[in-house]
Amino acid sequence: MNEVLTVIQETEILGKKIKVYDNIETPLFLASDVADWIEHSQTSKMVKSVDDDEKLMGTLFLSGQNRDAWFLTEDGLYEVCMQSRKPIAKKMKKEIKKYLKSIRLTGAAIPHGREQEMVNYYFSSLSSDLQGKIVNELIEKNKELQTFYDDLMNTEGLMQMNTVAKELGIGEYTLFAYLRGKKVLFYDKDMVNVPYERFRKEGKFAVKETPCHDGKIRSVTYSTKKGLDYIRKLLRKDGYYDIPIVS
Incomplete structure (x- = not known):
């Protein structure tokens, strides 16, 4: 059975609800979502146009059931954007690229400084003490990831x-x-x-x-x-x- 993929980041770009799945370093995008973003009327046709290395069949948990669906990699997303003649497609590619870059600069999927905001939104039902612990863990994780990538990369980014x-x-x-x-x-x-x-x-x-x-x-x-x-x-x-x- 395929791994059940979950949303790790959501935002709105050009009036479209953008969901990022799996992880921020090698993100996946639900093909049907992508078709909607770039105004492509046939999701299956769009998926066929993508290289095999840039798409995969994943599993979503919807309405109490696991459902298989096509996902595109980041390169696959950019590929269909470049293939499209719709004006919104090129704009969408540019904005999503900018969005992912801004997230990666923090070394984590939660932008630095917005940990409390995220916890308030997603864990509002938890006690204030538990929320505080989650916030502190996220802040520490962000620091660890940033330090890790700083050490990993040399001054030329190699x-x-x-x-x-x-x-x-x-x-x-x-x-x-x-x-x-x-x-x-x-x-x-x-x-x-x-x-x-x-x-x-x-x-x-x-x-x-x-x-x-x-x-x-x-x-x-x-x-x-x-x-x-x-x-x-x-x-x-x-x-x-x-x-x-x-x-």
């Missing part, structure tokens, strides 16, 4: 692949072999793992020429945060994790 492997809970050599198998990386003339040009252009990876101990200059592959999220999504899709990854 991560070494061994750091990526540790974050994903997989051995570095296993990760390289996996990414070669997925046609994300390949061996260059020096037998160094480097990304295909497509993934560089998409901002998922970067390659730096780095001096080595033997005096030679070799290519070294780095991942961006977008690349980390992309690898995590691939691993999850291929069943590398027995439980959902919490970002």
